[in-house]
Amino acid sequence: MRVLAAMSGGVDSAVAAARAHDAGHDVTGVHLALARNPQTYRTGARGCCTLEDSRDARRAADVIGIPFYVWDMADQFHESVVDDFVAEYAAGRTPNPCLRCNEKIKFAAVLDRAVALGFDAVVTGHHARLGADGLLRRSVDEGKDQSYVLAVLNRAQLDRAVFPLGESTKAQVRAEAAERGLAVADKPDSHDICFIADGDTRGFLERRLGATPGDVVDSRTGEKIGTHSGAYAYTVGQRKGLDLRVPAPDGKPRYVLSITPVTNTVTVGPREALSVDEITANRVIWHGSPAPVTCDVQLRAHGEVVPASVSVAGDTLTARLHSPARGVAAGQAIVAYRRDAEGGDVVLGSATITAGVLSATERAVAHA
Numbered sequence: 001m002r003v004l005a006a007m008s009g010g011v012d013s014a015v016a017a018a019r020a021h022d023a024g025h026d027v028t029g030v031h032l033a034l035a036r037n038p039q040t041y042r043t044g045a046r047g048c049c050t051l052e053d054s055r056d057a058r059r060a061a062d063v064i065g066i067p068f069y070v071w072d073m074a075d076q077f078h079e080s081v082v083d084d085f086v087a088e089y090a091a092g093r094t095p096n097p098c099l100r101c102n103e104k105i106k107f108a109a110v111l112d113r114a115v116a117l118g119f120d121a122v123v124t125g126h127h128a129r130l131g132a133d134g135l136l137r138r139s140v141d142e143g144k145d146q147s148y149v150l151a152v153l154n155r156a157q158l159d160r161a162v163f164p165l166g167e168s169t170k171a172q173v174r175a176e177a178a179e180r181g182l183a184v185a186d187k188p189d190s191h192d193i194c195f196i197a198d199g200d201t202r203g204f205l206e207r208r209l210g211a212t213p214g215d216v217v218d219s220r221t222g223e224k225i226g227t228h229s230g231a232y233a234y235t236v237g238q239r240k241g242l243d244l245r246v247p248a249p250d251g252k253p254r255y256v257l258s259i260t261p262v263t264n265t266v267t268v269g270p271r272e273a274l275s276v277d278e279i280t281a282n283r284v285i286w287h288g289s290p291a292p293v294t295c296d297v298q299l300r301a302h303g304e305v306v307p308a309s310v311s312v313a314g315d316t317l318t319a320r321l322h323s324p325a326r327g328v329a330a331g332q333a334i335v336a337y338r339r340d341a342e343g344g345d346v347v348l349g350s351a352t353i354t355a356g357v358l359s360a361t362e363r364a365v366a367h368a
Contacts, residue, residue: 001025001026001120001121002025002026002028002118002119002120003020003025003026003027003028003119003120003121003122003123003162004027004028004029004030004110004114004117004119004121004122004123005017005020005027005028005029005030005066005122005123005124006030006031006032006106006110006122006123006124006125007029007030007031007057007060007061007068008031008032008053008057008125008190009031009050009052009053009054009055009056009057009060009184009187010053010056010125010184010187010189010190011125011173011174011177011182011184011185011186011187012125012126012127012165012170012173013057013124013125014056014057014060014064014125014177014182014184015125015164015165015173015176015177015180015182016123016124016125016162016163016164016165017029017060017061017064017066017123017125018060018064018176018180018182019164019165020123020162020164021064021065021066023164025123027064027066027123028066028067028068028069028119029057029060029061029064029066029067029068029069030068030069030070030071030110031053031054031057031058031068031069031070031071032070032071032073032077032105032106032110033054033070033071033072033073033074034073034074034077034105034194034195035050035074035077035195036074036075036078050194054070056183056184056187059183060182060183060184063180063181063182063183064180071110071113073105073109073110076104076105076109077101077105080100080101080104080105080108080109081097081100081101081104081105081195082097082195084097084100084104085097085100085193085195086205086208086209088331089205089209089232090209090232090261091261091331092231092232092258092259092260092261092330093329093330093331094235094236094329094330094331094332095331095332096149096301096331096332096333097193097195098149098301099148099149099152099301099333102126102149102150102152102153103152103153106122106124107122107153107157107161108157110122111157111160115160120160121160121161121162122160122161122162123162123163123164124161124162124163125164125165126146126149126150126163126165126166127139127141127144127145127146127163127165127166127170128145128146128147128150128163128166129147129163129166129167129344130158130161130162130163130166131340131344131346134155134158134159135158135287135346135347136150136151136153136158136287136346136347137166137340137344137345137346137347138337138344138345138347139165139166139167140166140167140168140169141168141169141170143170144169144170147335147337147345147347148298148301148302148333148335149301149333150347151285151333151335151347151349151350152285152333152350153285154285155287174186201233202230202233205230205232205233206229206230206233209230209232210230211229211230212229212230212231212232212264213227213228213229213230213264214227214228214230214231214263214264214265214266215227215228215264215265215266216228216242216244216265216266216267216268217265217266217267217268218246218248218254218267218268218269219257219267219268219269219273220269220270223246225244225245225246225268226242226243226244226245226246227243228243228266231259231260231261231264231265231266232259232261234256234259234266235256235259235329236256236257236258236259236274236327236328236329236330237255237256237274237326237327237328237329238255238256239253239254239255239256242254242256242268244268248270250270252270252271253271254268254269254270255268255269255270255271255273255274255327256268257269257273257274271326274326274327274328275324275325275326276321276324276325276326276328276356276357277320277321277323277324277325277357278318278319278320278321278356278357279297279299279308279318279319279321279325279328279334279353279355279356279357280316280317280318280353280354280355280357281316281317281318281319281334281351281352281353281354282315282316282317282351282352282354283315283351283352284312284314284315284316284317284349284350284351285349285350285351286312286317286348286349286351287347287348287349288336288338288348288349290311290312290313291311292309292310292311293309293310293311293336293338293348294307294308294309294310295307295308295310295336295337295338295348296308296336296337296338296345297310297319297321297334297335297336297337298334298335298337299325299328299332299333299334299353300327300329300332304325305337306321306322306323306325307321307322307323308320308321308322308336309322310336310348312349317334317349317351319334319336325356328353328356329353330353330354330355330356331352331353332352332353333350333351333352333353334350334351334352334353335347335349335350336348336349336350
């Protein structure tokens with residue numbers, strides 16, 4: 001099989017490419033140049049997709065003994081990931097740019113180009129498994145599992161994806177890289193958002209959206225208790241950085257409950273008012289039965305897993321949680337999992353959260 005190995009410059013993608021080569025595939029390595037100005041992207045241990053990473057990827061390809069190229073996809077990345085990130089925050093939602101990058105860049109733009117060039121599949125270093133049934137599963141290393149950010153992939157994309165690392169822990173991958181003589185064996189994992197060089201998400205958004213002062217109001221009284229310079233700087237569940245001028249009557253902390261871009265208002269209230277027991281979502285990718293199913297749902301990357309009853313009707317997913325969840329933010333993904341006969345977690349599907357509904361009890365607390 002002729003495969004394209006996406007090589008980020010990190011240890012995972014290097015070992016994935018090497019394993020694909022060992023398996024007898026005709027492997028070509030490619031590094032994605034995603035920054036219009038690489039100096040604006042994070043470097044070192046906190047970065048990815050930089051000039052430094054490109055050089056690391058090239059050196060790894062040389063050690064493995066495969067051809068290597070750099071593809072300039074900066075414009076596609078900016079339009080599909082960076083612009084989307086800004087637009088989602090402006091709309092009062094909390095996006096996941098890594099999820100969008102997988103969906104729009106690595107398994108759309110890259111896969112489309114790869115197929116056009118005659119490649120059969122794309123190999124990546126994601127920690128996830130694809131079973132013989134073609135269904136996506138969690139990695140055996142649950143601490144490094146990336147099935148959540150891959151759950152947006154559709155059937156056609158999964159059919160052309162190869163994840164060689166799903167049966168290995170991160171420690172095993174690093175040990176293998178060292179044995180192979182790959183210089184990236186001890187390279188730290190990337191963290192945070194690669195296109196925000198200084199890690200200041202609020203400042204990044206303000207530079208693009210401008211300062212838009214508005215009110216912070218209490219959910220129970222409707223009273224204005226503070227101001228903000230841009231509602232886009234807040235996310236549901238946030239506690240710190242609210243700068244409230246009026247303390248709560250009970251002296252307890254307040255949390256962001258909702259963001260309303262139309263009125264440029266941030267609503268805050270008690271922690272209990274964050275609890276929801278029903279979630280609606282759209283942009284559904286579903287691999288399981290459309291009938292109601294009892295399963296587990298994950299609401300954030302590396303977030304809590306909650307039992308739920310999930311139903312799908314057209315492009316709407318509804319999850320009725322068996323126990324309330326807190327801090328559910330519109331714009332994040334909800335991913336449904338079920339346990340298979342071997343005890344693994346199989347991805348049934350995903351959707352983008354549009355709303356969380358407060359339970360009757362917590363609704364009373366929010367407005368008491």
